[in-house]
Amino acid sequence: MTTTSIARTxxxxxxxxxxxxxxxxxxxxxxxxxxxxxxxxxxxxLAATDTSGLVVDTGDVSTYLGGxxxxxxxxxxxxxxxxxxxxxxxxxxxxxSRGCPGEAVCELSGGAGARGVETLRGERTGRWxxxxxxxxxxxxxxxxxxxxDIHAAIDFARGNGTFRGSEHFVTRLEGDVGDVLATAFAGWxxxxxxxxxxxxxxxLSLNSPxxxxxxx
Amino acid sequence: MTTTSIARTxxxxxxxxxxxxxxxxxxxxxxxxxxxxxxxxxxxxLAATDTSGLVVDTGDVSTYLGGxxxxxxxxxxxxxxxxxxxxxxxxxxxxxSRGCPGEAVCELSGGAGARGVETLRGERTGRWxxxxxxxxxxxxxxxxxxxxDIHAAIDFARGNGTFRGSEHFVTRLEGDVGDVLATAFAGWxxxxxxxxxxxxxxxLSLNSPxxxxxxx
Numbered sequence: 434m435t436t437t438s439i440a441r442t443x444x445x446x447x448x449x450x451x452x453x454x455x456x457x458x459x460x461x462x463x464x465x466x467x468x469x470x471x472x473x474x475x476x477x478x479l480a481a482t483d484t485s486g487l488v489v490d491t492g493d494v495s496t497y498l499g500g501x502x503x504x505x506x507x508x509x510x511x512x513x514x515x516x517x518x519x520x521x522x523x524x525x526x527x528x529x530s531r532g533c534p535g536e537a538v539c540e541l542s543g544g545a546g547a548r549g550v551e552t553l554r555g556e557r558t559g560r561w562x563x564x565x566x567x568x569x570x571x572x573x574x575x576x577x578x579x580x581x582d583i584h585a586a587i588d589f590a591r592g593n594g595t596f597r598g599s600e601h602f603v604t605r606l607e608g609d610v611g612d613v614l615a616t617a618f619a620g621w622x623x624x625x626x627x628x629x630x631x632x633x634x635x636x637l638s639l640n641s642p643x644x645x646x647x648x649x
Numbered sequence: 650m651t652t653t654s655i656a657r658t659x660x661x662x663x664x665x666x667x668x669x670x671x672x673x674x675x676x677x678x679x680x681x682x683x684x685x686x687x688x689x690x691x692x693x694x695l696a697a698t699d700t701s702g703l704v705v706d707t708g709d710v711s712t713y714l715g716g717x718x719x720x721x722x723x724x725x726x727x728x729x730x731x732x733x734x735x736x737x738x739x740x741x742x743x744x745x746s747r748g749c750p751g752e753a754v755c756e757l758s759g760g761a762g763a764r765g766v767e768t769l770r771g772e773r774t775g776r777w778x779x780x781x782x783x784x785x786x787x788x789x790x791x792x793x794x795x796x797x798d799i800h801a802a803i804d805f806a807r808g809n810g811t812f813r814g815s816e817h818f819v820t821r822l823e824g825d826v827g828d829v830l831a832t833a834f835a836g837w838x839x840x841x842x843x844x845x846x847x848x849x850x851x852x853l854s855l856n857s858p859x860x861x862x863x864x865x
Contacts, residue, residue: 465681493859530818602746643709
């Protein structure tokens, strides 16, 4: 929930930033299928998901995925697209975190610095979603200025056509599942260029009856 | 997503803090029922929920509830308990926010200050849940020290018996639906004593097949 600062050598800090698991790069994903046979649908979707490169720990509330940003985006896109392809109404909540492998108190000191990675464009899936997105730069460092990166994230969302506007506490995104997930990942990693600890929460709605008349 | 500071008079700031809607106190809630008749279950649960005092705006991804903390806790507890009482496996995601009524850029300047409210104990429901909880103090103010409030929040969770430990990125809570929600609200408002903009995300799992053998 918060970050404390401990001085590190530059070499130690660089080593931490280069190791996704030690830097705490990961996601918690909750898939909810609005159908009696939800368990079979989830198992089928998981079987269609390439989790190579990732640590996977399935729990009763969510599934933890740990590893590099590109592997996370590929796996969550495949999982979500596979759920959407089943045709059932479903929700997928995605909680992204980087820069703080601890829980109540961050185990990774502020001294690790920010981890810069390439901005990923994502893969088109042919499946449509409406989503609500929140992005949190958790900077305790005095003078941290992430506004230019926030604006870069919004520019990315406008650029790939997923930005639909602002609602209470969230940004609304619509479009291909792969583009919407890529937008959330881009915001998360773009702000991560200047802020060590960044989290993001995305809720995707799939195959909703209220989407029947939506202009795609 | 972030907060900018504009000076206000003390009177203007106090007026903002006293008005839950202008201070941006609210929640977005997504209820997912793992059953073919999910729509009927959700409508029944909503009918059993007292939303008095709240602004309600139902969307395709989530339902926005705006208003004072006590009204929010009562309504979300009733809604979740009613879903649990139906016996279906379900997930409820709750996104709480206070101190930032805007979206990409906070419309309420940092000058409003922190809003102090009574810590609520919640209502017992007789329904059990396992949940994952994240709490975000979004303080841009240099020198903001919220560690004592974070520890007060953890003490509250230990005190009402809902604290189960830390996992990647989240705190695990278990217990009565009313106690688990009260824990998330207590953390949110306790940290809100020192930080204007505080958000919290809670995912609750209800009636999961994997809870069958759990010691309640």
